[in-house]
Amino acid sequence: MKLATLRLTGGTAAVRVDSDTTATIVDGFPDLSALLAAPDWTTLAENASGATVDLADADYAPVVPNPGKIICVGLNYATHIHEMGRDLPQYPTLFAKFKEALTGPYDDVIVPAYAAAELDWEAELAFVVGKQAYQVSEADGEQYIAGYSVINDYTMRDYQYRTLQWDQGKTFEKTSGFGPHLVTDYTLGTRIETRLEGEVMQSATTDDLVFTPAKLVEYISHIVTLQPGDVIITGTTGGVGHARKPARYIQDGQTVEVTIDGLGSVRNKTIVK
Known part of the structure; x- marks a missing residue:
């Protein structure tokens, strides 16, 4: 599985990368730092069914933008x-x-x-x-x-x-x-x-x-x-x-x-x- 943090209008979002051209937003998580804090983050990412994002012009943030260390x-x-x-x-x-x-x-x-x-x-x-x-x-x-x-x-x-x-x-x-x-x-x-x-x-x-x-x-x-x-x-x-x-x-x-x-x-x- 591939995951990313994308900059979108109004903020950022954690996404599951489904192909070279599309990703799915993991609803409720503004970035991968927030997603990884959830004990069931793997299941949440695998079952994500949020909006589809076109990656053609995607703006990638640091993949894990807020690490504690x-x-x-x-x-x-x-x-x-x-x-x-x-x-x-x-x-x-x-x-x-x-x-x-x-x-x-x-x-x-x-x-x-x-x-x-x-x-x-x-x-x-x-x-x-x-x-x-x-x-x-x-x-x-x-x-x-x-x-x-x-x-x-x-x-x-x-x-x-x-x-x-x-x-x-x-x-x-x-x-x-x-x-x-x-x-x-x-x-x-x-x-x-x-x-x-x-x-x-x-x-x-x-x-x-x-x-x-x-x-x-x-x-x-x-x-x-x-x-x-x-x-x-x-x-x-x-x-x-x-x-x-x-x-x-x-x-x-x-x-x-x-x-x-x-x-x-x-x-x-x-x-x-």
Whole structure:
């Protein structure tokens, strides 16, 4: 099943995506954050019978626009770890992103000029928690995942490396394209790619993860209770601009597209103001 949050006249709505051209509104739920808070959200989505929406000109909001927590994982693809000159980690590297950093999968990303010196892409697989999880085992981890989506962990590298803490370079306002769909039946191993103005920058498969989604549910849920609608961003693969020799960054007017086969693409144009 595919779900999305669409911007419609007068607000937003949670929808079930029925085909490439149509979706059905899940009545009573303004977005997927609200829907996932319902214990029977799967049944509600499967049985939705609201108005039909034509997707030809659909305006997609961040797929889960109001997560209580966004937990990011750094250095989680073997290829990226090696290009950064590091050893494989024993434990996940965790940091936070705030919900204000999220934007729609096709929205323009507006960057203030003072933060535009070292703009970088990071193709990432995200998953969304489907039910409350505390001290969950890895073996049971998949049962707590509602579905998977695509995100660009858009990064201001100069801000990121001002201190030992990364958050400040990872959570600029409305910079992380997120969506377009939440896919409930995804399996690791498909192609993940970034294209800058059509040129492939990153290309790998999602089974290169050091810590799988189930392992991340186990690890994080032994630290804090995960709630329905929380988002876990699983890390990026090799090919980021900052690690290139010479470094390469996103320029004003350039479009970054992040694609994961089976999940879809986010495509955002950067505008520096």
